[in-house]
Amino acid sequence: MxxxxxxxxxxxxxxxxxxxxxxxxxxxxxxxxxxxxxxxxxxxxxxxxxxxxxxxxxxxxxxxxxxxxxxxxxxxxxxxxxxxxxxxxxxxxxxxxxxxxxxxxxxxxxxxxxxxxxxxxxxxxxxxxxxxxxxxxxxxxxxxxxxxxxxxxxxxxxxxxxxxxxxxxxxxxxxxxxxxxxxxxxxxxxxxxxxxxxxxxxxxxxxxxxxxxxxxxxxxxxxxxxxxxxxxxxxxxxxxxxxxxxxxxxxxxxxxxxxFPLKGARAQGAHMAVLGDYFTVKRGIATGGNNFFILEKNRLEELGLPREVFRPVLPNARRLNTEEILADALGNPILESELFLLDCALPESEIQVKFPKLWAYLLTGKDTVANGYLCKSKKCWYSQERREAPLFLCTYMGRERRRSNQAFRFILNHSDATVTNCYLAIYPNSAMKRFLQGHPESLYAVWNIMNQIDPQRFIDEGRVYGGGLRKVEPSELMRIPVPEIEKLIMEAEGAADRLEKTP
Ligand SMILES: C[S@@+](CC[C@H](N)C(=O)[O-])C[C@H]1O[C@@H](n2cnc3c(N)ncnc32)[C@H](O)[C@@H]1O
Missing domain, CATH: 3.40.50.150 (Vaccinia Virus protein VP39)
Structure with a gap:
């Protein structure tokens, strides 16, 4: 029944x-x-x-x-x-x-x-x-x-x-x-x-x-x-x-x-370095209509839309077939699919005069996209949150990958592209920026450490859904212990100190 x-x-x-x-x-x-x-x-x-x-x-x-x-x-x-x-x-x-x-x-x-x-x-x-x-x-x-x-x-x-x-x-x-x-x-x-x-x-x-x-x-x-x-x-x-x-x-x-009950109480006192000591993590942009706001480069050209109100955006994790995103001289990612996100906060009246083709495009989404839960809650339905291009991205929902035993992928981004909320965006804080400027060769070591994080640490800080699907929120990712990064910094700076002191 x-x-x-x-x-x-x-x-x-x-x-x-x-x-x-x-x-x-x-x-x-x-x-x-x-x-x-x-x-x-x-x-x-x-x-x-x-x-x-x-x-x-x-x-x-x-x-x-x-x-x-x-x-x-x-x-x-x-x-x-x-x-x-x-x-x-x-x-x-x-x-x-x-x-x-x-x-x-x-x-x-x-x-x-x-x-x-x-x-x-x-x-x-x-x-x-x-x-x-x-x-x-x-x-x-x-x-x-x-x-x-x-x-x-x-x-x-x-x-x-x-x-x-x-x-x-x-x-x-x-x-x-x-x-x-x-x-x-x-x-x-x-x-x-x-x-x-x-x-x-x-x-x-x-x-x-x-x-x-x-x-x-x-x-x-x-x-x-x-x-x-x-x-x-x-x-x-x-x-x-x-x-x-x-x-x-x-x-x-x-x-x-x-x-609980797999683990007991946390050890008190000792602070172990966590990702949040070096990085700020934010969820990528929730556009309220990826299909509408994100366009392929040829489509942009076909519709005659003004490039200046679009910014490069990365494709979702399934379509991203590289672990390291390289950039051209303009900062655009070098990828098979070149995607752009509409990023415009001009009032409608100004768009009508300045960008009539964009206005015509917006009208096609006015009855549908603009009435969605998210767009309705925005002050201007076609504007987007500010989100700078992150240095790393993390695909934050995943199952354990058989090959590497990792449920999460960390991707290194050299481009100016922003990301949608299928990723967590990871930005170095000022201390990490300084470290990477002083030790540019350490960038790959840091990235490597992230990709080697013991899956158990994600289980401890993230959440596990049915079927072994895992998810981690920005604040949870920032709590993931990374003593290896602390060690890397200490060793790199110790080595630099030793070099400086050598007469
Ligand atoms: C998860 S199902 C559980 C059904 C059943 N007890 C079982 O275990 O198989 C939840 C049930 O709550 C009913 N439901 C949803 N909102 C409700 C409400 N405000 N008051 C009473 N029942 C509600 C749904 O129609 C559904 O049948």
Whole structure:
């Protein structure tokens, strides 16, 4: 039935409401674990994002009907809620077709199990209203970047009986990213966090959504100040590959919870040189419409567009078949495809007079590109952020490459071309610039060090998604340890010192 209902919708429609069901075996192990945490007594069960009822089905498989005092399922979409109501008609569940973030809470459930919708922040309808309600319910003002699943989890406490248990199957991303800070605060201060289990992302739980999943277990009770939380990884909830007790004092001071349980607490005190000591990293330009704003050189000429309002830009990583970008005398990259990015902040009235052909081109995107999410938020829809040509670029999303075992590529750029957000742009800071001016021969050594960074360091600082896909954010890249660069500088400058002192 699930497959049939899913096939009645497009993937885009399902993404809008985060409609990806929990495989039955996974739902089974989660519910079984939750039942084990419950004290003796009858179950009052709630799934606030029911779908067709994967968790309720597991509950029925594992508990006697007599053990179920009450069960409620909430589901916003009648496409799933309707058939689910028919399917479970002869069982104790009450299904409400409605929006969990709008219904009045009833604090009577002692077992909440939920795989909430993973809707990204910019796609949440009525986000402000939901944020306000989360704040009212939990006292926590979630970041505007938090996904809908965070709001579901924080709002759920108002539905829990004292001492009740909740298990949330959610993306593990919150453990590391900035918007997760308040979620972690909630887990440490508002409830008694019991366990966080992360599934091994190479063992993808959801074939159709690219996420690495974790199950968070907590009890609705004031937490004791000093205690430990079980972090586990891999295998199954009942038999993880690794498990470790992490004191909450360590959780409070650690910003990246994904290091647990594979790694212990960070060594205190000693500062190890990191990329951010030598470089500033920024995301490349988000144009809001690469196909429109980026043009091949011949197309530019064909349309008679003015070269002075375009600047060279590098092709995306897949089309860049070199590791070192050389430049011609004008600073243009010497590459097979010569691409240019429209980079013009002149007002429309001036463009009409000065560059009529550009104006005609802009008109072709006025109803489409200009109305996109990003362009609409810009002051002038066809202007671009300032981003100088970086010295290095990093392809920041990748899988381990079999040949080199590296998930990320560092590319050396000698040209004046800028980059889009398929890259991280890496700029030397003033100390590094000075070093490279004094020791130009070291440029290749620095580049080499970057390309040799132990993949484990990216795993520690970056994030791992389902299927082993890795991603690293600018701030994460800047935290990657590079003691080798420190050593290189010390050796090069030491050698220079020795030369100077030689009579
Ligand atoms: C990730 S699916 C989980 C479905 C099911 N519980 C399972 O585990 O297979 C999330 C479900 O939440 C529903 N949903 C999305 N937004 C909702 C809302 N605001 N209130 C209630 N349900 C919602 C979606 O329609 C979808 O069926």
């Amino acid at each position: 699930q497959a049939e209902l899913d096939s009645g919708k497009t993937i885009a429609q399902r993404r809008e409401l985060g409609q990806f069901s929990t495989p039955s075996a996974l739902a089974g192990e989660i519910v079984s674990f939750g039942l084990g945490l419950l004290p003796e007594g009858r179950v009052r069960f709630l799934d606030p994002a029911l779908g067709t009822g994967a968790f309720y089905s597991a509950l029925l498989r594992q508990a006697e009907e007599a053990q179920i005092e009450h069960a409620t399922g909430i589901e916003i979409d009648a496409h799933y809620a309707g058939p689910a109501t028919e399917l479970w008609a002869d069982t104790p569940i009450h299904i409400t077709i409605g929006d969990f973030t709008e219904l009045p809470p009833e604090d009577r459930y002692n077992l909440i199990v939920c795989n909430p919708p993973y809707v990204r922040h910019h796609l949440i309808g009525g986000k402000e209203r939901i944020r306000i309600r989360t704040k009212q319910f939990s006292g926590i003002d979630l970041s505007g970047l938090a996904g809908l699943y965070c709001h579901f989890m924080l709002q759920s406490v108002k539905w829990m009986a004292p001492g009740g248990i909740a298990g949330w199957l959610i993306p593990s991303e919150f453990m590391d990213v900035n918007y997760g800070r308040e979620v972690k605060k909630f887990l440490l201060e508002n409830v008694e966090l019991l366990r966080i289990h992360r599934y091994n992302p190479n063992n993808v739980q959801f074939h159709d959504a690219l996420v690495s999943s974790a199950v968070i277990w907590f009890r609705n009770r004031n937490p004791a100040a000093e205690r430990a939380v079980t972090f586990s990884y891999g295998g199954q909830l009942a038999s993880p590959d690794i498990s470790r007790e992490i004191p909450v004092s360590e959780l409070r001071s650690e910003t990246k919870w994904s290091r």
